Amino acid sequence: MRDAAFATHEKLNRYYAVHARIYDATRWTFLLGRNEILDVAARELSAIHEPRILEAGCGTGRNLQTLGRRMPRASLTGVDVCAPMLARASKRLGGLGLCRAGVTAKLARRPYDAPLEPGSHDLVLFSYALSMFNPGFEQALDAAYADLRPGGLLAVVDFHDTALDGFRAWMRANHVRMEGHLLPELEARFAPRRVSVRPAWFGVWRYALFVGEKK
Template identity: 55%
Template sequence: MSTAHASTAAAHGTGTALERYYQFHSRIYDATRWSFLFGREEVLMRAACVSKAQRILEVGCGTGRNLPGLRRRFPQARITGVDLSEQMLSIAATKMKDDRVTLLRRSYSAPVHEGGSRFDLVLFSYALSMFNPGWEQAIDAAWNDLEEGGVIAVVDFSHTRFSWFRNWMGVNHVRMEGHLWPYLSQKFAPLLDERFSAYGGVWQYGIFLGRKQS
Protein backbone atom coordinates (compact mmCIF):
# COMPACT_ATOMS: atom_id res chain seq x y z
CA MET A 1 0.00 0.00 0.00
CA SER A 2 1.21 3.48 -0.81
CA THR A 3 0.20 6.71 0.87
CA ALA A 4 0.52 10.28 -0.33
CA HIS A 5 -0.25 13.78 0.85
CA ALA A 6 -1.79 15.98 -1.82
CA SER A 7 -1.46 19.74 -1.62
CA THR A 8 -5.16 20.33 -2.29
CA ALA A 9 -6.67 22.75 0.24
CA ALA A 10 -9.66 21.78 2.35
CA ALA A 11 -12.32 23.20 0.07
CA HIS A 12 -15.47 21.92 1.74
CA GLY A 13 -15.55 24.83 4.15
CA THR A 14 -15.82 22.46 7.12
CA GLY A 15 -12.45 20.85 6.43
CA THR A 16 -10.72 22.18 9.54
CA ALA A 17 -13.69 21.39 11.76
CA LEU A 18 -13.89 17.86 10.37
CA GLU A 19 -10.18 17.31 10.89
CA ARG A 20 -10.53 18.32 14.54
CA TYR A 21 -13.63 16.11 14.87
CA TYR A 22 -11.79 13.05 13.60
CA GLN A 23 -8.70 13.63 15.69
CA PHE A 24 -10.80 12.19 18.49
CA HIS A 25 -13.36 10.07 16.64
CA SER A 26 -10.77 8.18 14.60
CA ARG A 27 -9.88 6.28 17.79
CA ILE A 28 -13.44 5.05 18.39
CA TYR A 29 -14.85 5.09 14.86
CA ASP A 30 -14.82 1.38 14.06
CA ALA A 31 -16.02 0.43 17.54
CA THR A 32 -19.05 2.73 17.44
CA ARG A 33 -20.24 3.32 13.86
CA TRP A 34 -21.43 -0.23 13.20
CA SER A 35 -24.58 0.55 15.22
CA PHE A 36 -25.92 3.15 12.79
CA LEU A 37 -23.98 3.17 9.51
CA PHE A 38 -26.29 0.68 7.84
CA GLY A 39 -26.10 -0.58 4.25
CA ARG A 40 -22.34 -0.56 3.83
CA GLU A 41 -22.11 -4.25 2.96
CA GLU A 42 -25.16 -4.06 0.71
CA VAL A 43 -23.81 -1.18 -1.36
CA LEU A 44 -20.60 -3.12 -2.04
CA MET A 45 -22.57 -6.21 -3.02
CA ARG A 46 -24.84 -4.18 -5.30
CA ALA A 47 -21.87 -2.43 -6.89
CA ALA A 48 -20.24 -5.77 -7.67
CA CYS A 49 -23.44 -6.86 -9.43
CA VAL A 50 -23.32 -3.97 -11.92
CA SER A 51 -19.57 -3.34 -12.30
CA LYS A 52 -16.43 -5.37 -12.99
CA ALA A 53 -14.31 -2.43 -11.93
CA GLN A 54 -10.54 -2.55 -12.40
CA ARG A 55 -9.97 0.96 -10.99
CA ILE A 56 -11.89 2.03 -7.89
CA LEU A 57 -11.98 5.30 -5.98
CA GLU A 58 -13.46 5.54 -2.48
CA VAL A 59 -14.10 9.11 -1.38
CA GLY A 60 -14.06 9.59 2.39
CA CYS A 61 -12.48 6.17 2.94
CA GLY A 62 -11.89 6.98 6.63
CA THR A 63 -10.39 4.13 8.62
CA GLY A 64 -10.49 1.83 5.58
CA ARG A 65 -13.43 -0.20 6.79
CA ASN A 66 -14.58 -0.85 3.19
CA LEU A 67 -11.17 -1.70 1.75
CA PRO A 68 -11.19 -5.46 2.57
CA GLY A 69 -14.74 -5.74 1.21
CA LEU A 70 -13.76 -4.00 -2.01
CA ARG A 71 -10.78 -6.31 -2.38
CA ARG A 72 -12.93 -9.43 -1.88
CA ARG A 73 -15.41 -8.32 -4.52
CA PHE A 74 -12.88 -6.82 -6.93
CA PRO A 75 -9.78 -8.97 -6.43
CA GLN A 76 -7.81 -7.54 -9.37
CA ALA A 77 -8.73 -3.88 -8.96
CA ARG A 78 -6.48 -0.97 -8.16
CA ILE A 79 -8.08 0.95 -5.30
CA THR A 80 -7.54 4.58 -4.36
CA GLY A 81 -8.84 5.93 -1.06
CA VAL A 82 -9.22 9.66 -0.42
CA ASP A 83 -9.78 11.27 2.97
CA LEU A 84 -9.06 14.60 4.64
CA SER A 85 -8.16 13.12 8.05
CA GLU A 86 -4.57 12.05 8.60
CA GLN A 87 -5.64 10.13 11.72
CA MET A 88 -8.26 8.13 9.81
CA LEU A 89 -5.85 7.34 6.99
CA SER A 90 -3.19 6.14 9.40
CA ILE A 91 -5.67 3.53 10.66
CA ALA A 92 -6.69 2.62 7.10
CA ALA A 93 -3.05 1.99 6.21
CA THR A 94 -2.87 -0.81 8.80
CA LYS A 95 -5.83 -2.74 7.36
CA MET A 96 -4.42 -3.82 3.99
CA LYS A 97 -0.85 -4.60 3.03
CA ASP A 98 -1.49 -4.32 -0.67
CA ASP A 99 0.58 -2.54 -3.32
CA ARG A 100 -2.56 -2.02 -5.41
CA VAL A 101 -4.08 0.29 -2.76
CA THR A 102 -3.17 3.98 -2.66
CA LEU A 103 -4.31 6.38 0.06
CA LEU A 104 -4.42 10.13 -0.57
CA ARG A 105 -4.88 12.81 2.05
CA ARG A 106 -6.84 15.58 0.36
CA SER A 107 -10.27 17.10 0.02
CA TYR A 108 -12.48 16.00 -2.84
CA SER A 109 -13.38 19.26 -4.48
CA ALA A 110 -11.85 18.27 -7.83
CA PRO A 111 -11.16 15.00 -9.68
CA VAL A 112 -8.13 12.99 -8.62
CA HIS A 113 -7.27 11.25 -11.91
CA GLU A 114 -5.49 14.44 -13.06
CA GLY A 115 -5.11 13.39 -16.68
CA GLY A 116 -4.45 9.74 -15.91
CA SER A 117 -6.81 6.81 -16.25
CA ARG A 118 -10.30 7.42 -14.95
CA PHE A 119 -12.11 5.09 -12.54
CA ASP A 120 -14.70 2.41 -13.24
CA LEU A 121 -16.32 2.78 -9.81
CA VAL A 122 -16.52 5.67 -7.35
CA LEU A 123 -17.82 4.87 -3.86
CA PHE A 124 -19.15 7.28 -1.25
CA SER A 125 -19.95 5.53 2.03
CA TYR A 126 -21.44 7.96 4.56
CA ALA A 127 -19.33 10.80 3.22
CA LEU A 128 -21.49 13.12 1.09
CA SER A 129 -23.85 14.08 3.92
CA MET A 130 -20.82 15.55 5.74
CA PHE A 131 -19.67 17.74 2.83
CA ASN A 132 -21.46 20.96 3.79
CA PRO A 133 -20.80 22.91 1.67
CA GLY A 134 -19.24 20.84 -1.09
CA TRP A 135 -21.54 17.85 -1.70
CA GLU A 136 -22.56 18.98 -5.20
CA GLN A 137 -18.94 19.74 -6.03
CA ALA A 138 -17.95 16.23 -4.89
CA ILE A 139 -20.64 14.59 -7.04
CA ASP A 140 -19.48 16.65 -10.03
CA ALA A 141 -15.89 15.58 -9.33
CA ALA A 142 -16.99 11.94 -9.26
CA TRP A 143 -18.68 12.36 -12.65
CA ASN A 144 -15.40 13.69 -14.05
CA ASP A 145 -13.37 10.94 -12.38
CA LEU A 146 -15.49 8.16 -13.91
CA GLU A 147 -14.98 6.52 -17.26
CA GLU A 148 -17.92 6.66 -19.62
CA GLY A 149 -20.25 3.90 -18.41
CA GLY A 150 -18.62 3.88 -14.98
CA VAL A 151 -20.68 3.51 -11.81
CA ILE A 152 -21.14 5.72 -8.77
CA ALA A 153 -22.22 3.93 -5.56
CA VAL A 154 -23.53 5.89 -2.58
CA VAL A 155 -24.81 4.82 0.83
CA ASP A 156 -25.64 7.62 3.23
CA PHE A 157 -28.05 9.19 5.67
CA SER A 158 -31.16 10.56 4.01
CA HIS A 159 -33.69 12.29 6.26
CA THR A 160 -35.57 12.17 9.55
CA ARG A 161 -38.95 13.46 10.72
CA PHE A 162 -37.55 14.23 14.17
CA SER A 163 -36.03 17.70 14.56
CA TRP A 164 -34.10 16.67 17.68
CA PHE A 165 -32.33 13.93 15.75
CA ARG A 166 -31.65 16.20 12.78
CA ASN A 167 -30.13 18.78 15.13
CA TRP A 168 -28.03 16.18 16.94
CA MET A 169 -26.69 14.88 13.63
CA GLY A 170 -25.92 18.45 12.64
CA VAL A 171 -23.69 18.76 15.69
CA ASN A 172 -21.84 15.77 14.23
CA HIS A 173 -21.49 17.54 10.86
CA VAL A 174 -24.18 15.47 9.12
CA ARG A 175 -26.91 17.10 7.03
CA MET A 176 -30.13 15.03 6.95
CA GLU A 177 -32.50 16.73 4.52
CA GLY A 178 -32.81 14.16 1.73
CA HIS A 179 -30.86 16.51 -0.51
CA LEU A 180 -28.44 14.04 -2.10
CA TRP A 181 -30.73 11.80 -4.11
CA PRO A 182 -32.36 14.25 -6.57
CA TYR A 183 -28.98 15.57 -7.67
CA LEU A 184 -27.50 12.08 -8.00
CA SER A 185 -30.40 10.92 -10.16
CA GLN A 186 -30.06 14.06 -12.27
CA LYS A 187 -26.33 13.57 -12.79
CA PHE A 188 -26.29 9.79 -13.35
CA ALA A 189 -28.60 7.24 -14.96
CA PRO A 190 -30.09 5.50 -11.88
CA LEU A 191 -29.59 1.75 -11.47
CA LEU A 192 -30.84 1.71 -7.86
CA ASP A 193 -32.33 4.55 -5.83
CA GLU A 194 -33.93 3.37 -2.56
CA ARG A 195 -34.51 4.55 1.00
CA PHE A 196 -34.55 2.30 4.05
CA SER A 197 -35.82 2.78 7.60
CA ALA A 198 -33.52 2.63 10.63
CA TYR A 199 -34.59 1.98 14.22
CA GLY A 200 -38.29 1.91 13.49
CA GLY A 201 -38.24 5.08 11.44
CA VAL A 202 -36.07 7.37 13.55
CA TRP A 203 -34.24 8.10 10.32
CA GLN A 204 -33.96 6.94 6.71
CA TYR A 205 -30.79 6.05 4.88
CA GLY A 206 -30.40 5.61 1.15
CA ILE A 207 -28.51 3.58 -1.42
CA PHE A 208 -27.94 4.93 -4.91
CA LEU A 209 -26.15 3.35 -7.85
CA GLY A 210 -25.94 5.22 -11.12
CA ARG A 211 -24.10 4.98 -14.42
CA LYS A 212 -22.25 7.82 -16.12
CA GLN A 213 -23.72 8.65 -19.50
CA SER A 214 -22.85 11.63 -21.65
Template identity: 35%
Template structure:
Protein backbone atom coordinates (compact mmCIF):
# COMPACT_ATOMS: atom_id res chain seq x y z
CA UNK A 1 0.00 0.00 0.00
CA UNK A 2 2.82 2.41 0.88
CA UNK A 3 4.54 1.89 -2.49
CA UNK A 4 1.26 2.45 -4.32
CA UNK A 5 0.54 5.71 -2.49
CA UNK A 6 4.07 7.02 -2.95
CA UNK A 7 4.11 6.30 -6.67
CA UNK A 8 0.75 7.99 -7.09
CA UNK A 9 2.04 11.07 -5.27
CA UNK A 10 5.17 11.08 -7.43
CA UNK A 11 3.08 11.00 -10.61
CA UNK A 12 0.90 13.81 -9.29
CA UNK A 13 4.00 15.92 -8.65
CA UNK A 14 5.43 15.16 -12.09
CA UNK A 15 2.24 15.95 -13.95
CA UNK A 16 0.55 18.62 -11.81
CA UNK A 17 1.67 21.29 -14.28
CA UNK A 18 2.84 19.18 -17.23
CA UNK A 19 -0.66 17.83 -17.84
CA UNK A 20 -1.71 21.21 -19.24
CA UNK A 21 0.79 21.03 -22.12
CA UNK A 22 1.58 17.29 -22.12
CA UNK A 23 -0.09 16.37 -25.41
CA UNK A 24 1.37 19.34 -27.29
CA UNK A 25 4.93 18.30 -26.45
CA UNK A 26 4.75 14.50 -26.36
CA UNK A 27 3.55 14.16 -29.96
CA UNK A 28 7.13 14.79 -31.09
CA UNK A 29 8.68 11.81 -29.33
CA UNK A 30 6.03 9.39 -28.03
CA UNK A 31 6.20 7.63 -31.37
CA UNK A 32 4.24 4.49 -32.17
CA UNK A 33 1.09 5.42 -30.27
CA UNK A 34 -1.05 5.88 -33.36
CA UNK A 35 0.13 2.67 -35.11
CA UNK A 36 -0.64 0.85 -31.87
CA UNK A 37 -4.15 2.32 -31.75
CA UNK A 38 -4.72 1.45 -35.40
CA UNK A 39 -3.85 -2.16 -34.60
CA UNK A 40 -6.41 -2.55 -31.82
CA UNK A 41 -9.28 -3.56 -34.14
CA UNK A 42 -11.73 -4.35 -31.32
CA UNK A 43 -15.06 -6.07 -32.00
CA UNK A 44 -17.73 -3.63 -33.21
CA UNK A 45 -19.32 -3.28 -29.79
CA UNK A 46 -16.28 -4.34 -27.84
CA UNK A 47 -14.60 -2.94 -24.76
CA UNK A 48 -11.29 -1.07 -24.69
CA UNK A 49 -9.29 -0.36 -21.52
CA UNK A 50 -6.25 1.90 -21.29
CA UNK A 51 -3.93 1.33 -18.34
CA UNK A 52 -2.24 4.62 -17.48
CA UNK A 53 -4.71 6.70 -19.49
CA UNK A 54 -2.97 9.98 -18.68
CA UNK A 55 -4.65 12.97 -20.33
CA UNK A 56 -7.17 10.80 -22.17
CA UNK A 57 -5.63 11.58 -25.55
CA UNK A 58 -5.43 7.94 -26.63
CA UNK A 59 -8.91 7.04 -25.40
CA UNK A 60 -10.38 9.91 -27.39
CA UNK A 61 -8.64 8.73 -30.56
CA UNK A 62 -9.70 5.13 -29.90
CA UNK A 63 -13.29 6.26 -29.34
CA UNK A 64 -13.33 8.10 -32.64
CA UNK A 65 -11.69 5.24 -34.54
CA UNK A 66 -14.01 2.62 -33.06
CA UNK A 67 -17.31 4.48 -32.59
CA UNK A 68 -19.37 1.67 -31.03
CA UNK A 69 -16.86 0.54 -28.41
CA UNK A 70 -17.10 1.10 -24.68
CA UNK A 71 -14.08 2.97 -23.29
CA UNK A 72 -12.37 2.53 -19.93
CA UNK A 73 -9.30 4.07 -18.37
CA UNK A 74 -7.36 3.88 -15.13
CA UNK A 75 -4.48 5.95 -13.81
CA UNK A 76 -2.58 6.33 -10.55
CA UNK A 77 -2.39 10.12 -10.94
CA UNK A 78 -5.47 12.07 -9.92
CA UNK A 79 -3.99 15.10 -11.67
CA UNK A 80 -3.94 13.26 -15.00
CA UNK A 81 -7.41 11.83 -14.43
CA UNK A 82 -8.78 15.34 -13.94
CA UNK A 83 -7.44 16.33 -17.36
CA UNK A 84 -8.64 13.09 -18.96
CA UNK A 85 -12.19 13.60 -17.71
CA UNK A 86 -12.28 17.12 -19.18
CA UNK A 87 -10.82 16.00 -22.51
CA UNK A 88 -13.20 13.07 -22.88
CA UNK A 89 -16.22 15.18 -21.95
CA UNK A 90 -15.19 17.87 -24.45
CA UNK A 91 -14.87 15.25 -27.18
CA UNK A 92 -18.45 14.12 -26.67
CA UNK A 93 -17.43 10.63 -25.56
CA UNK A 94 -18.43 10.95 -21.93
CA UNK A 95 -21.40 8.63 -22.24
CA UNK A 96 -19.13 5.83 -23.53
CA UNK A 97 -16.22 6.24 -21.11
CA UNK A 98 -15.58 5.23 -17.52
CA UNK A 99 -12.41 6.41 -15.74
CA UNK A 100 -11.12 5.42 -12.31
CA UNK A 101 -8.16 5.83 -10.00
CA UNK A 102 -6.30 2.54 -9.61
CA UNK A 103 -2.93 0.89 -9.13
CA UNK A 104 -2.56 -1.14 -12.33
CA UNK A 105 -0.39 -3.80 -10.66
CA UNK A 106 -3.38 -5.07 -8.68
CA UNK A 107 -6.85 -3.76 -9.28
CA UNK A 108 -10.40 -5.07 -9.38
CA UNK A 109 -11.94 -3.82 -12.63
CA UNK A 110 -15.40 -5.17 -11.86
CA UNK A 111 -15.50 -3.11 -8.66
CA UNK A 112 -14.26 0.16 -10.14
CA UNK A 113 -15.20 -0.08 -13.82
CA UNK A 114 -18.19 -2.38 -13.80
CA UNK A 115 -16.72 -5.23 -15.85
CA UNK A 116 -14.23 -8.03 -15.29
CA UNK A 117 -12.76 -8.57 -18.78
CA UNK A 118 -12.00 -6.43 -21.82
CA UNK A 119 -11.63 -7.17 -25.53
CA UNK A 120 -8.65 -4.86 -25.85
CA UNK A 121 -6.27 -3.47 -23.24
CA UNK A 122 -3.44 -1.12 -24.11
CA UNK A 123 -0.57 0.54 -22.27
CA UNK A 124 1.01 3.52 -24.01
CA UNK A 125 4.38 4.76 -22.73
CA UNK A 126 3.53 3.78 -19.17
CA UNK A 127 5.50 0.58 -18.51
CA UNK A 128 8.65 2.72 -18.56
CA UNK A 129 7.25 4.67 -15.60
CA UNK A 130 5.71 1.85 -13.55
CA UNK A 131 8.14 0.17 -11.11
CA UNK A 132 6.21 -3.14 -11.11
CA UNK A 133 5.54 -3.06 -14.86
CA UNK A 134 5.91 -6.81 -15.36
CA UNK A 135 3.19 -7.47 -12.79
CA UNK A 136 1.01 -4.92 -14.57
CA UNK A 137 1.33 -6.77 -17.87
CA UNK A 138 0.54 -10.10 -16.22
CA UNK A 139 -2.48 -8.64 -14.47
CA UNK A 140 -3.71 -7.14 -17.74
CA UNK A 141 -3.61 -10.49 -19.54
CA UNK A 142 -5.75 -11.94 -16.74
CA UNK A 143 -8.45 -9.38 -17.59
CA UNK A 144 -8.67 -10.13 -21.32
CA UNK A 145 -11.68 -11.82 -22.85
CA UNK A 146 -10.91 -15.08 -24.71
CA UNK A 147 -9.24 -13.97 -27.92
CA UNK A 148 -8.63 -10.50 -26.47
CA UNK A 149 -5.33 -8.67 -26.88
CA UNK A 150 -2.97 -6.58 -24.76
CA UNK A 151 -1.05 -3.93 -26.72
CA UNK A 152 2.03 -2.27 -25.18
CA UNK A 153 3.93 0.56 -26.87
CA UNK A 154 6.97 2.18 -25.30
CA UNK A 155 10.55 3.24 -25.86
CA UNK A 156 12.73 0.58 -27.47
CA UNK A 157 16.43 -0.06 -27.15
CA UNK A 158 17.31 2.58 -29.80
CA UNK A 159 19.78 0.02 -31.11
CA UNK A 160 19.99 1.45 -34.62
CA UNK A 161 20.44 5.05 -33.54
CA UNK A 162 23.87 6.69 -33.07
CA UNK A 163 25.40 6.07 -29.64
CA UNK A 164 25.41 9.74 -28.67
CA UNK A 165 21.70 10.04 -29.45
CA UNK A 166 20.90 6.92 -27.43
CA UNK A 167 22.92 8.08 -24.42
CA UNK A 168 21.47 11.58 -24.57
CA UNK A 169 17.88 10.36 -24.76
CA UNK A 170 18.32 7.92 -21.87
CA UNK A 171 19.78 10.66 -19.69
CA UNK A 172 16.97 13.04 -20.56
CA UNK A 173 14.29 10.43 -19.89
CA UNK A 174 15.78 9.69 -16.46
CA UNK A 175 15.04 13.28 -15.43
CA UNK A 176 11.35 12.46 -15.86
CA UNK A 177 11.51 9.12 -14.00
CA UNK A 178 11.31 7.18 -17.28
CA UNK A 179 13.21 3.89 -17.63
CA UNK A 180 13.00 2.19 -21.06
CA UNK A 181 12.35 -1.54 -20.66
CA UNK A 182 14.91 -3.13 -22.94
CA UNK A 183 13.67 -6.58 -21.94
CA UNK A 184 10.05 -5.84 -22.90
CA UNK A 185 9.98 -8.45 -25.66
CA UNK A 186 11.58 -11.12 -23.46
CA UNK A 187 9.09 -10.42 -20.68
CA UNK A 188 6.20 -10.61 -23.16
CA UNK A 189 7.48 -13.98 -24.38
CA UNK A 190 7.66 -15.29 -20.82
CA UNK A 191 4.16 -14.05 -19.99
CA UNK A 192 2.83 -15.69 -23.15
CA UNK A 193 4.36 -19.03 -22.17
CA UNK A 194 2.85 -18.96 -18.69
CA UNK A 195 -0.60 -17.63 -19.58
CA UNK A 196 -1.37 -19.65 -22.71
CA UNK A 197 -1.16 -16.55 -24.89
CA UNK A 198 0.38 -15.74 -28.25
CA UNK A 199 2.80 -12.86 -28.74
CA UNK A 200 3.90 -10.67 -31.62
CA UNK A 201 6.43 -7.84 -31.59
CA UNK A 202 7.17 -4.81 -33.76
CA UNK A 203 10.24 -2.56 -33.88
CA UNK A 204 9.53 0.94 -35.22
CA UNK A 205 11.68 3.91 -36.17
CA UNK A 206 15.07 2.19 -35.91
CA UNK A 207 14.20 0.78 -32.52
CA UNK A 208 12.98 4.05 -31.02
CA UNK A 209 9.58 2.52 -30.30
CA UNK A 210 8.55 -1.06 -29.61
CA UNK A 211 5.08 -2.59 -29.75
CA UNK A 212 4.28 -5.89 -28.06
CA UNK A 213 0.93 -7.63 -28.56
CA UNK A 214 -0.22 -10.50 -26.34
CA UNK A 215 -3.29 -12.39 -27.50
CA UNK A 216 -5.21 -14.60 -25.10
CA UNK A 217 -6.19 -17.82 -26.78
CA UNK A 218 -9.95 -18.26 -27.42
Protein backbone atom coordinates (compact mmCIF):
# COMPACT_ATOMS: atom_id res chain seq x y z
CA MET A 1 0.00 0.00 0.00
CA ARG A 2 2.76 2.45 0.92
CA ASP A 3 4.68 1.68 -2.31
CA ALA A 4 1.53 2.32 -4.35
CA ALA A 5 0.87 5.57 -2.50
CA PHE A 6 4.48 6.71 -3.01
CA ALA A 7 4.23 6.01 -6.75
CA THR A 8 1.00 8.01 -6.90
CA HIS A 9 2.58 10.95 -5.07
CA GLU A 10 5.52 10.97 -7.49
CA LYS A 11 3.14 11.00 -10.47
CA LEU A 12 1.24 13.90 -8.95
CA ASN A 13 4.42 15.87 -8.38
CA ARG A 14 5.39 15.44 -12.03
CA TYR A 15 1.88 16.35 -13.14
CA TYR A 16 1.67 19.51 -11.04
CA ALA A 17 5.17 20.63 -11.90
CA VAL A 18 3.45 21.79 -15.09
CA HIS A 19 -0.13 22.37 -13.97
CA ALA A 20 0.52 24.30 -10.73
CA ARG A 21 1.29 27.43 -12.74
CA ILE A 22 -2.06 27.42 -14.51
CA TYR A 23 -4.20 25.70 -11.89
CA ASP A 24 -6.11 28.68 -10.52
CA ALA A 25 -6.56 30.21 -13.96
CA THR A 26 -8.11 27.08 -15.46
CA ARG A 27 -9.69 24.81 -12.83
CA TRP A 28 -12.53 27.17 -11.89
CA THR A 29 -14.35 25.96 -15.01
CA PHE A 30 -15.04 22.53 -13.53
CA LEU A 31 -14.19 22.56 -9.81
CA LEU A 32 -17.75 23.55 -9.04
CA GLY A 33 -19.14 24.21 -5.58
CA ARG A 34 -15.92 25.38 -3.95
CA ASN A 35 -17.22 28.83 -3.05
CA GLU A 36 -20.41 27.34 -1.68
CA ILE A 37 -18.62 24.90 0.62
CA LEU A 38 -16.43 27.76 1.89
CA ASP A 39 -19.52 29.88 2.55
CA VAL A 40 -21.10 27.03 4.51
CA ALA A 41 -17.90 26.48 6.51
CA ALA A 42 -17.57 30.16 7.36
CA ARG A 43 -21.17 30.32 8.57
CA GLU A 44 -20.80 27.17 10.66
CA LEU A 45 -17.67 28.53 12.35
CA SER A 46 -18.90 32.10 12.82
CA ALA A 47 -19.49 31.67 16.56
CA ILE A 48 -15.95 30.37 17.19
CA HIS A 49 -13.54 33.18 18.08
CA GLU A 50 -10.34 31.47 16.95
CA PRO A 51 -11.31 28.55 14.70
CA ARG A 52 -8.73 25.92 13.86
CA ILE A 53 -9.00 24.80 10.24
CA LEU A 54 -7.15 22.05 8.42
CA GLU A 55 -7.31 21.53 4.66
CA ALA A 56 -6.00 18.24 3.30
CA GLY A 57 -4.90 18.52 -0.30
CA CYS A 58 -4.71 22.30 0.02
CA GLY A 59 -3.13 22.82 -3.40
CA THR A 60 -2.38 26.46 -4.18
CA GLY A 61 -3.86 27.70 -0.90
CA ARG A 62 -6.85 29.36 -2.57
CA ASN A 63 -9.39 27.99 -0.08
CA LEU A 64 -7.28 28.72 2.99
CA GLN A 65 -6.73 32.27 1.82
CA THR A 66 -10.48 32.77 1.41
CA LEU A 67 -11.26 31.35 4.85
CA GLY A 68 -8.49 33.40 6.45
CA ARG A 69 -9.90 36.59 5.05
CA ARG A 70 -13.38 35.74 6.30
CA MET A 71 -12.26 34.63 9.76
CA PRO A 72 -9.58 37.08 10.91
CA ARG A 73 -8.41 35.10 13.94
CA ALA A 74 -8.32 31.66 12.35
CA SER A 75 -5.48 29.18 12.64
CA LEU A 76 -4.94 27.59 9.23
CA THR A 77 -3.07 24.42 8.36
CA GLY A 78 -2.59 23.11 4.84
CA VAL A 79 -1.31 19.66 3.91
CA ASP A 80 -0.36 18.48 0.43
CA VAL A 81 2.03 15.99 -1.15
CA CYS A 82 2.86 18.18 -4.15
CA ALA A 83 5.80 20.52 -3.76
CA PRO A 84 4.87 22.74 -6.76
CA MET A 85 1.40 23.37 -5.33
CA LEU A 86 2.71 24.09 -1.84
CA ALA A 87 5.20 26.57 -3.25
CA ARG A 88 2.32 28.56 -4.67
CA ALA A 89 0.33 28.20 -1.45
CA SER A 90 3.28 29.54 0.54
CA LYS A 91 3.48 32.65 -1.63
CA ARG A 92 -0.26 33.16 -1.48
CA LEU A 93 -0.62 32.81 2.31
CA GLY A 94 2.62 34.53 3.22
CA GLY A 95 2.53 37.43 0.85
CA LEU A 96 -0.98 38.82 1.08
CA GLY A 97 -1.11 40.24 4.57
CA LEU A 98 -3.18 37.58 6.31
CA CYS A 99 -1.01 37.65 9.41
CA ARG A 100 -1.66 41.35 10.03
CA ALA A 101 -5.30 40.42 10.63
CA GLY A 102 -4.38 37.86 13.27
CA VAL A 103 -4.49 34.79 11.04
CA THR A 104 -1.77 32.18 11.45
CA ALA A 105 -0.99 29.77 8.63
CA LYS A 106 1.32 26.80 8.27
CA LEU A 107 1.90 24.31 5.49
CA ALA A 108 3.26 20.78 5.48
CA ARG A 109 4.34 18.54 2.64
CA ARG A 110 3.12 15.09 3.57
CA PRO A 111 0.36 12.61 2.78
CA TYR A 112 -2.68 12.95 4.98
CA ASP A 113 -2.71 9.34 6.10
CA ALA A 114 -2.43 9.97 9.84
CA PRO A 115 -3.76 12.71 12.16
CA LEU A 116 -1.69 15.84 12.77
CA GLU A 117 -3.07 17.04 16.11
CA PRO A 118 -5.83 14.71 17.31
CA GLY A 119 -8.95 16.32 18.72
CA SER A 120 -7.89 19.90 18.04
CA HIS A 121 -9.55 21.14 14.84
CA ASP A 122 -12.95 22.75 14.37
CA LEU A 123 -13.03 22.01 10.63
CA VAL A 124 -11.30 19.66 8.24
CA LEU A 125 -11.79 20.52 4.58
CA PHE A 126 -11.35 18.39 1.47
CA SER A 127 -11.91 20.32 -1.77
CA TYR A 128 -11.55 18.11 -4.85
CA ALA A 129 -8.90 16.10 -3.04
CA LEU A 130 -10.42 12.83 -1.84
CA SER A 131 -11.21 11.65 -5.38
CA MET A 132 -7.46 11.88 -6.06
CA PHE A 133 -6.38 9.91 -2.99
CA ASN A 134 -6.10 6.53 -4.72
CA PRO A 135 -5.10 4.67 -2.68
CA GLY A 136 -5.60 6.44 0.60
CA PHE A 137 -8.99 8.17 0.82
CA GLU A 138 -10.13 5.89 3.65
CA GLN A 139 -7.02 6.66 5.69
CA ALA A 140 -7.54 10.37 5.04
CA LEU A 141 -11.09 10.20 6.38
CA ASP A 142 -9.91 8.32 9.45
CA ALA A 143 -7.21 10.95 10.00
CA ALA A 144 -9.79 13.74 9.67
CA TYR A 145 -12.06 12.06 12.20
CA ALA A 146 -9.17 11.84 14.66
CA ASP A 147 -8.05 15.44 14.08
CA LEU A 148 -11.50 16.92 14.71
CA ARG A 149 -12.63 17.91 18.17
CA PRO A 150 -15.93 16.42 19.41
CA GLY A 151 -18.65 18.08 17.36
CA GLY A 152 -16.12 19.33 14.80
CA LEU A 153 -17.09 19.49 11.14
CA LEU A 154 -15.91 17.78 8.00
CA ALA A 155 -16.59 19.69 4.77
CA VAL A 156 -16.16 18.05 1.37
CA VAL A 157 -16.78 19.11 -2.21
CA ASP A 158 -15.67 16.69 -4.89
CA PHE A 159 -16.44 14.80 -8.06
CA HIS A 160 -19.15 12.20 -7.54
CA ASP A 161 -19.79 10.12 -10.64
CA THR A 162 -20.42 10.06 -14.38
CA ALA A 163 -22.48 7.87 -16.67
CA LEU A 164 -19.96 8.26 -19.50
CA ASP A 165 -17.32 5.53 -19.56
CA GLY A 166 -15.00 7.56 -21.77
CA PHE A 167 -15.08 10.58 -19.46
CA ARG A 168 -14.51 8.35 -16.43
CA ALA A 169 -11.46 6.83 -18.11
CA TRP A 170 -10.13 10.27 -19.06
CA MET A 171 -10.49 11.50 -15.50
CA ARG A 172 -8.79 8.36 -14.21
CA ALA A 173 -5.85 9.17 -16.50
CA ASN A 174 -5.73 12.55 -14.72
CA HIS A 175 -5.62 10.84 -11.29
CA VAL A 176 -9.34 11.31 -10.46
CA ARG A 177 -11.68 8.49 -9.45
CA MET A 178 -15.37 9.14 -10.22
CA GLU A 179 -17.33 6.11 -9.05
CA GLY A 180 -19.72 7.47 -6.41
CA HIS A 181 -17.52 5.88 -3.75
CA LEU A 182 -17.04 8.86 -1.43
CA LEU A 183 -20.51 9.65 -0.05
CA PRO A 184 -21.14 6.20 1.48
CA GLU A 185 -17.84 6.42 3.36
CA LEU A 186 -18.53 9.99 4.48
CA GLU A 187 -21.98 9.13 5.77
CA ALA A 188 -20.67 6.06 7.57
CA ARG A 189 -18.13 8.09 9.55
CA PHE A 190 -19.82 11.46 10.11
CA ALA A 191 -23.33 12.57 11.05
CA PRO A 192 -24.58 14.35 7.89
CA ARG A 193 -25.69 17.95 8.21
CA ARG A 194 -25.70 18.82 4.52
CA VAL A 195 -25.59 16.43 1.56
CA SER A 196 -26.14 17.39 -2.06
CA VAL A 197 -25.37 15.80 -5.44
CA ARG A 198 -25.61 18.07 -8.47
CA PRO A 199 -25.18 17.80 -12.24
CA ALA A 200 -22.30 19.55 -13.97
CA TRP A 201 -21.83 20.58 -17.58
CA PHE A 202 -25.25 19.41 -18.79
CA GLY A 203 -24.99 16.13 -16.94
CA VAL A 204 -21.55 15.00 -18.12
CA TRP A 205 -20.74 14.35 -14.47
CA ARG A 206 -22.08 15.01 -11.00
CA TYR A 207 -20.36 16.59 -8.01
CA ALA A 208 -21.17 16.26 -4.32
CA LEU A 209 -21.17 18.56 -1.32
CA PHE A 210 -21.07 17.11 2.17
CA VAL A 211 -20.90 18.65 5.61
CA GLY A 212 -20.89 16.26 8.55
CA GLU A 213 -20.28 16.35 12.27
CA LYS A 214 -17.91 14.13 14.19
CA LYS A 215 -20.15 11.61 15.91
